[in-house]
Amino acid sequence: MLLTALELVGIAAFAASGALAAVRARLDVFGVTVLALTTSLGGGTIRDVLLGVHPPVALVRWPYLAVAAVTGLVVFRFHPTVAKLRRSVLLLDAFGLGLFVTAGTTTALALGAPPYAACLVGMTTGIGGGALRDVLLREIPLVLRREIYAVAALAGAFVVVVGDQLDLPAVPVSLAGSAVIVGLRLLALWRHWNAPVAPRLDG
Numbered sequence: 001m002l003l004t005a006l007e008l009v010g011i012a013a014f015a016a017s018g019a020l021a022a023v024r025a026r027l028d029v030f031g032v033t034v035l036a037l038t039t040s041l042g043g044g045t046i047r048d049v050l051l052g053v054h055p056p057v058a059l060v061r062w063p064y065l066a067v068a069a070v071t072g073l074v075v076f077r078f079h080p081t082v083a084k085l086r087r088s089v090l091l092l093d094a095f096g097l098g099l100f101v102t103a104g105t106t107t108a109l110a111l112g113a114p115p116y117a118a119c120l121v122g123m124t125t126g127i128g129g130g131a132l133r134d135v136l137l138r139e140i141p142l143v144l145r146r147e148i149y150a151v152a153a154l155a156g157a158f159v160v161v162v163g164d165q166l167d168l169p170a171v172p173v174s175l176a177g178s179a180v181i182v183g184l185r186l187l188a189l190w191r192h193w194n195a196p197v198a199p200r201l202d203g
Contacts, residue, residue, distance in 0.1 A: 007103075008067050010096025014040035015068040016082060016089050018133045019075035025137050029076050035133055036072025037065070043128030047104045047121055051111050094185040098178035101126035101153045105160040106174060115161045122157035123150060126181075148188035151195060156181035 018039025022032040041058040048056035058064050075082050082089070104125025108118035127150050131141040143150040156177040163173030187193070 004063075006095075006099055008063060009092060010099045011040040011064055011067050012071045013089060013092035013096045014129055015071035016075050017093055018129070019072040020079065020083060020089070021133055021137060022072075023076065023079045029073070032076045033069055033072040035136065036075065037068045038136060039129040039133040040068040040071075041065070041129065042132040043100060043125045043130075044104070046128040047107065047125040050121055050124070051108060051113065053111075090189060091186070094182045094189075095178075097126045097149070097153060097185060098156060098181035101156050101181055102160050102174045102177040105157040105177070106164075106170065109161070109164050115165065118161050118164075119154060119157040122160065123153040126153040145197075148184060148193050148195060152181045152184035152188065155184060 015036035019032050019036040021039075022035035025031075027035065041064060045056045045058050048054070048058075101122045105118050105122030108121040109115075113121060127143045130149075131143060134141040159177040159180050160173055163176065164170075
Protein backbone atom coordinates (compact mmCIF):
# COMPACT_ATOMS: atom_id res chain seq x y z
CA MET A 1 0.00 0.00 0.00
CA LEU A 2 2.80 2.40 0.91
CA LEU A 3 4.67 1.58 -2.32
CA THR A 4 1.56 2.25 -4.39
CA ALA A 5 1.03 5.59 -2.63
CA LEU A 6 4.64 6.57 -3.31
CA GLU A 7 4.28 5.57 -6.96
CA LEU A 8 1.19 7.76 -7.31
CA VAL A 9 3.05 10.70 -5.74
CA GLY A 10 5.87 10.18 -8.22
CA ILE A 11 3.42 9.99 -11.11
CA ALA A 12 1.76 13.22 -9.97
CA ALA A 13 5.13 14.99 -9.76
CA PHE A 14 6.18 13.86 -13.24
CA ALA A 15 2.74 14.74 -14.61
CA ALA A 16 2.96 18.23 -13.12
CA SER A 17 6.35 18.87 -14.76
CA GLY A 18 5.02 17.69 -18.10
CA ALA A 19 1.88 19.77 -17.82
CA LEU A 20 3.86 22.89 -16.89
CA ALA A 21 6.09 22.41 -19.94
CA ALA A 22 2.97 22.09 -22.08
CA VAL A 23 1.46 25.25 -20.61
CA ARG A 24 4.67 27.17 -21.34
CA ALA A 25 4.49 25.89 -24.92
CA ARG A 26 0.93 27.26 -25.18
CA LEU A 27 -0.76 23.88 -25.78
CA ASP A 28 -4.49 23.51 -25.29
CA VAL A 29 -6.10 21.51 -22.48
CA PHE A 30 -5.90 18.26 -24.47
CA GLY A 31 -2.22 18.84 -25.23
CA VAL A 32 -1.48 19.60 -21.57
CA THR A 33 -3.18 16.37 -20.50
CA VAL A 34 -1.33 14.33 -23.13
CA LEU A 35 2.01 15.76 -22.00
CA ALA A 36 1.14 15.01 -18.37
CA LEU A 37 0.34 11.39 -19.26
CA THR A 38 3.40 10.99 -21.47
CA THR A 39 5.83 12.44 -18.95
CA SER A 40 4.53 10.44 -15.99
CA LEU A 41 3.83 7.09 -17.65
CA GLY A 42 6.12 7.07 -20.68
CA GLY A 43 9.19 5.69 -18.92
CA GLY A 44 7.30 2.80 -17.35
CA THR A 45 5.64 1.98 -20.66
CA ILE A 46 9.01 1.89 -22.44
CA ARG A 47 10.31 -0.38 -19.66
CA ASP A 48 7.42 -2.81 -20.10
CA VAL A 49 7.83 -2.89 -23.88
CA LEU A 50 11.56 -3.59 -23.55
CA LEU A 51 10.92 -6.37 -21.01
CA GLY A 52 8.01 -7.92 -22.93
CA VAL A 53 5.37 -7.06 -20.32
CA HIS A 54 2.03 -6.88 -22.15
CA PRO A 55 -0.11 -4.93 -21.74
CA PRO A 56 2.03 -2.25 -20.05
CA VAL A 57 1.25 -1.77 -16.37
CA ALA A 58 0.10 1.83 -16.91
CA LEU A 59 -2.71 0.59 -19.15
CA VAL A 60 -4.13 -1.91 -16.66
CA ARG A 61 -3.89 0.10 -13.44
CA TRP A 62 -6.46 2.84 -13.84
CA PRO A 63 -5.30 4.91 -10.81
CA TYR A 64 -2.05 5.63 -12.66
CA LEU A 65 -3.90 7.07 -15.64
CA ALA A 66 -6.38 8.89 -13.42
CA VAL A 67 -3.74 10.57 -11.24
CA ALA A 68 -1.71 11.67 -14.26
CA ALA A 69 -4.74 13.05 -16.11
CA VAL A 70 -6.20 14.84 -13.09
CA THR A 71 -2.81 16.36 -12.28
CA GLY A 72 -2.57 17.65 -15.84
CA LEU A 73 -6.00 19.26 -15.61
CA VAL A 74 -5.22 20.82 -12.23
CA VAL A 75 -2.00 22.31 -13.57
CA PHE A 76 -3.84 23.64 -16.62
CA ARG A 77 -6.39 25.37 -14.41
CA PHE A 78 -4.05 26.62 -11.68
CA HIS A 79 -0.70 26.84 -13.48
CA PRO A 80 0.28 30.27 -12.08
CA THR A 81 0.06 28.87 -8.56
CA VAL A 82 1.76 25.58 -9.45
CA ALA A 83 4.60 27.45 -11.17
CA LYS A 84 5.32 29.23 -7.87
CA LEU A 85 5.75 25.82 -6.23
CA ARG A 86 8.62 24.93 -8.58
CA ARG A 87 10.96 23.90 -5.75
CA SER A 88 8.37 21.56 -4.30
CA VAL A 89 7.72 20.04 -7.73
CA LEU A 90 11.46 19.53 -8.27
CA LEU A 91 11.76 17.87 -4.86
CA LEU A 92 8.90 15.49 -5.60
CA ASP A 93 10.34 14.89 -9.06
CA ALA A 94 13.65 13.81 -7.50
CA PHE A 95 11.87 11.35 -5.21
CA GLY A 96 9.80 10.09 -8.15
CA LEU A 97 12.97 9.56 -10.17
CA GLY A 98 14.55 7.56 -7.36
CA LEU A 99 11.47 5.39 -6.95
CA PHE A 100 10.92 4.73 -10.65
CA VAL A 101 14.55 3.94 -11.44
CA THR A 102 14.98 1.47 -8.59
CA ALA A 103 11.62 -0.16 -9.32
CA GLY A 104 12.47 -0.43 -13.01
CA THR A 105 15.87 -1.93 -12.27
CA THR A 106 14.41 -4.42 -9.80
CA THR A 107 11.72 -5.43 -12.30
CA ALA A 108 14.30 -5.98 -15.03
CA LEU A 109 16.43 -8.16 -12.74
CA ALA A 110 13.38 -10.17 -11.65
CA LEU A 111 12.54 -10.89 -15.29
CA GLY A 112 16.02 -12.20 -15.97
CA ALA A 113 17.70 -9.20 -17.60
CA PRO A 114 21.52 -9.19 -17.31
CA PRO A 115 23.02 -6.56 -14.98
CA TYR A 116 24.03 -4.05 -17.67
CA ALA A 117 20.59 -4.28 -19.31
CA ALA A 118 18.87 -3.85 -15.93
CA CYS A 119 20.84 -0.64 -15.36
CA LEU A 120 19.80 0.74 -18.73
CA VAL A 121 16.17 -0.30 -18.28
CA GLY A 122 16.07 1.25 -14.82
CA MET A 123 17.53 4.52 -16.09
CA THR A 124 15.10 4.56 -19.01
CA THR A 125 12.18 4.02 -16.64
CA GLY A 126 13.12 7.23 -14.84
CA ILE A 127 14.06 9.48 -17.75
CA GLY A 128 12.01 8.07 -20.63
CA GLY A 129 8.87 10.09 -19.98
CA GLY A 130 10.74 13.39 -19.81
CA ALA A 131 12.59 12.58 -23.03
CA LEU A 132 9.30 11.82 -24.81
CA ARG A 133 7.85 15.08 -23.49
CA ASP A 134 10.71 17.10 -24.96
CA VAL A 135 10.48 15.28 -28.29
CA LEU A 136 6.77 16.09 -28.51
CA LEU A 137 7.64 19.72 -27.81
CA ARG A 138 10.27 19.59 -30.58
CA GLU A 139 13.15 20.13 -28.18
CA ILE A 140 16.40 18.26 -27.59
CA PRO A 141 15.64 16.17 -24.47
CA LEU A 142 16.75 18.03 -21.36
CA VAL A 143 18.50 14.95 -19.97
CA LEU A 144 20.82 14.95 -23.01
CA ARG A 145 21.95 18.56 -22.86
CA ARG A 146 22.21 19.71 -19.26
CA GLU A 147 21.55 18.90 -15.61
CA ILE A 148 22.64 15.86 -13.60
CA TYR A 149 19.56 13.71 -14.18
CA ALA A 150 20.34 10.65 -16.27
CA VAL A 151 23.70 10.27 -14.54
CA ALA A 152 21.98 10.22 -11.14
CA ALA A 153 19.48 7.67 -12.44
CA LEU A 154 22.23 5.41 -13.78
CA ALA A 155 24.16 5.64 -10.49
CA GLY A 156 21.12 4.53 -8.51
CA ALA A 157 20.42 1.68 -10.91
CA PHE A 158 24.04 0.56 -10.54
CA VAL A 159 23.63 0.42 -6.74
CA VAL A 160 20.59 -1.84 -7.12
CA VAL A 161 22.40 -4.16 -9.54
CA VAL A 162 25.46 -4.43 -7.28
CA GLY A 163 23.24 -5.20 -4.30
CA ASP A 164 21.47 -7.91 -6.30
CA GLN A 165 24.79 -9.45 -7.37
CA LEU A 166 25.88 -9.57 -3.72
CA ASP A 167 22.54 -11.16 -2.69
CA LEU A 168 21.78 -8.33 -0.30
CA PRO A 169 18.18 -7.79 0.94
CA ALA A 170 16.09 -6.17 -1.81
CA VAL A 171 14.33 -3.48 0.23
CA PRO A 172 17.44 -1.89 1.82
CA VAL A 173 19.21 -2.03 -1.56
CA SER A 174 16.31 -0.27 -3.27
CA LEU A 175 16.25 2.37 -0.54
CA ALA A 176 20.00 2.89 -0.92
CA GLY A 177 19.65 3.22 -4.69
CA SER A 178 16.83 5.73 -4.32
CA ALA A 179 18.84 7.69 -1.75
CA VAL A 180 21.78 7.93 -4.16
CA ILE A 181 19.53 9.22 -6.93
CA VAL A 182 17.68 11.73 -4.78
CA GLY A 183 20.89 12.91 -3.12
CA LEU A 184 22.73 13.43 -6.40
CA ARG A 185 19.76 15.12 -8.01
CA LEU A 186 19.16 17.56 -5.16
CA LEU A 187 22.87 18.27 -4.75
CA ALA A 188 23.12 19.03 -8.48
CA LEU A 189 20.16 21.40 -8.26
CA TRP A 190 21.62 23.13 -5.21
CA ARG A 191 25.11 23.46 -6.67
CA HIS A 192 23.89 24.10 -10.24
CA TRP A 193 25.92 21.19 -11.57
CA ASN A 194 25.67 20.19 -15.22
CA ALA A 195 27.25 17.34 -17.14
CA PRO A 196 30.32 18.38 -19.22
CA VAL A 197 29.63 19.69 -22.71
CA ALA A 198 32.06 19.55 -25.62
CA PRO A 199 33.45 22.95 -26.69
CA ARG A 200 31.97 24.59 -29.77
CA LEU A 201 33.64 23.87 -33.08
CA ASP A 202 34.97 26.97 -34.78
CA GLY A 203 33.56 27.61 -38.22
